[in-house]
Amino acid sequence: MENLEKEQIVQDLLPQEFGKQGKIWVACLVTLCLIGFAAYCHQLSKGLVVTAMRDYASWGIYISNFVFFVAISLVGSLITAVLRLTDVHWSTPLTRIAEIIAVSAITFASIIIVVDMGRPDRFYNLFLHGRLQSPIVWDVIVITTYFFISLLLLYFPLLPDLKIMLKYKERTSKWMYKLYTFLGSFWKDKPEQFSLSNKAINILSITIIPVAFSIHTVTSWLFATTYRPGWDSTNFGAYFISGAFLVGSGGVLVAMYVFRSHYKLQKYITYDHFDKMGKVVVMLALLYLYFNVNEFLVPAFKMKKPEEEHLKGLFTGEFAPIFWFAITTSMLLPILILIYKKGRRPFPAFIAGILVVIGSWFKRYIIVTPTLLHPFLPMRDVPANYHHYFPTWEEWAICIGSLAGALLVITFFARIFPIIPIHETITETEEHEHDKK
Template sequence: MEKSKSPEESRKLLDKITFDLTRSIVKRDELTNFWYFFLIMFAAVGLWGWFIQIRDGLGVTGMRDYVSWGMYIANFVFFVAVSLIGFLLSSALHLLKINWAKPISRVAEQVAIAAVALAGIIIVMDMGRPDRLLNVFIHGRFASPILWDVTVVTTYLTISILLFYIPLIPDLALLRDKGTDDIPKWKMKVYTLLALGWKGSAEQYKLVYHAMRILMLLILPVGLSIHTVTSWLFAATLRSGWDTTILGPYFVAGAFVAGAAAVVIVMYAYRQRYNLKDYFEDLHFDYMGKLLVFVCLVYLYFNINEFLVPAYKMKTAEGIHLRNLFTGNFSVMFWLAQTFGLILPILLMLCKYFRKPLPLTIISVFVLIASWVKRYIIVIPTLEHPFLPVQNVPDHFKHYSPTSIEVMITLFSFMAALLIITVLAKMFPVITIWEYAEDKGIEKEIISEPKN
């Protein structure tokens, strides 16, 4: 935290910070309109595909008796993975008092909320009878890992929303009292309602700090549980490729990689679009690059462990699975994901130049794409090689390829996630104003005082 300034200097600096960090709220031009149009149109196409699926049944997908999980479950695991970054950046690093992560925490929560919301929606879209969703809650058995997954996803989404909203309350009050004339009146009414009568007293700030700390502590076990339980959906079977105790930490490590890459991409988009170079600094990208290198190294270790141990024993079913990945039908996807999603990014990001904003963002795009591909090859190859012999079925039952309906619904999931992030950025500051102002030496009394 910087030294305290004089009241006049503090007010001028606060006005500048408020003006800069509300740029995402007030900026509306043709590019913004086109971006909304683009996202909504592709999301609408995906919803139309889902309507066709509900009308005609899951037979319109490439899923059959053997590959009963397809692209939808790969999407689900991917979104659950991306959502875990909220746990790491806005909670774990916050509790460790790592200050460079503070300006990034709200971006991480935006990404987490969008990802975990879409993870839940994708599961509903994967159901042949979504009208029976309530049966999971009414008649669910605690012995079922599916019920565990539904529980932790719902809990994680709830805590993530609270962790996004509670630190936002002082900002909402600040915008209510000192917002610029460019902010639409309907948004000002929303801010007034959501500010809950915030006055900025010491007791209120103490309550916010206390609530944030409780939520940060709560989200640690829930965040670890969400991806660990997801891994148990796979590991609780005897199928080759999934029958391993390492799958829990393996999924968690991979989640940090995907989430960190997603946050870097969103940070860069905000930095360029809303001219926030003074807030998302090169320093933040450098640290995010170092963090990404670290989690990639951990994930690489689990990848080596995942394949080295079964390759050493080379049981019959494991041998078929590994040969299919290394030299078979999925070898191109497998090696591209490992090379461009792990090995090359690690080597490049060890150099400081590639931890600068643009190079790091390009690397993060490759890492994020590879993360999705990795989830696809976790799901599909194993299901294509069941233990029971495949006989007396059509040839297309033996192999899986996604249909246009699955591609449309997958596009919906990505467009809907981007739409949630966009709406959050257009409604609320992308960096916590009061925390940033406090770090710059502005007293809370100045932040909370009414506009003259």
């Protein structure tokens, strides 16, 4: 990043209008969202009967999609908070990417959980009659807290950038100018403002870590607080958290590559970033693999009777193809790719990131549904289609729509705000120069 003039940095990083590719991308996402929305309207009128969920498989891909969203949102706390507090500077250009992934994912996690409710019209009962002893209420509390902390962690570092963008009036449209004014006109780059903002960001970075751990631990407890084989595990909190950091980092790898090549940010997101992020993903994949070994090997060694059918279903039975697919694509292949220096170049790292994200989505499915289809008492006195679960088009449409929605939020964010922090990049370049002298 040497010899970069301040002016050049600003010009490179100011948000750009959608090109042809961008417009097509947005159009596709909007279409997918609309299809999902139509499917949800259909579900609202008919009831959850339009899904493939029944009395045994009472939770399906809505819940695994919810777990996926909560998981991927954890990366915001990892990149912004953990790396900031440990004084790691290489991740600065990635903080905003991580934080917007966190905010949009946690938003869609809340939406998808409402989609899963049999009576979304009674959502207010959670506040009227909420009972603190239910893990669902804990989840509502920590997810709301996490959402607001993440939003603030997105907003505060944006303030100096808003001032820069207000200076470049010719590059913004009218409504965007108004939005910047509304959000950031009070920011005058005063030293007091900087010290206040830094203090606030530090406090938020510290608070977000326990909150982030809570959201995913509590989400794992939605399962681990029951008796069912496959869920009845003390390993679950740590297992979920490690998996969450993995999928989030994989998501960041993908986003880095896309933004870098689309917005021509090669000078800002460098080979070095892919190299370091690739190493982070390898470490997290190994960590998650470790928890997976704990989660499956220990019960498989004992083969207690209720666990037996569940584990056999996963290892060699009807869920074996998805189970091994998820293990391979979310952990083994990314490790194999990213462990080599050549694999940590942008394109292979991007592929590894995609594998992590896709594998992790199916991994969540494997955690949720097979357990429900292996109850303590054998399935009995129900229609034949209650014995199996394969999602209907409505479920796919809604889940894909929600994923498209999350991407749409990220896309629009990058259209309106600089996806790489301008002010911080300038400061760090200056410091860099200073150090050299």
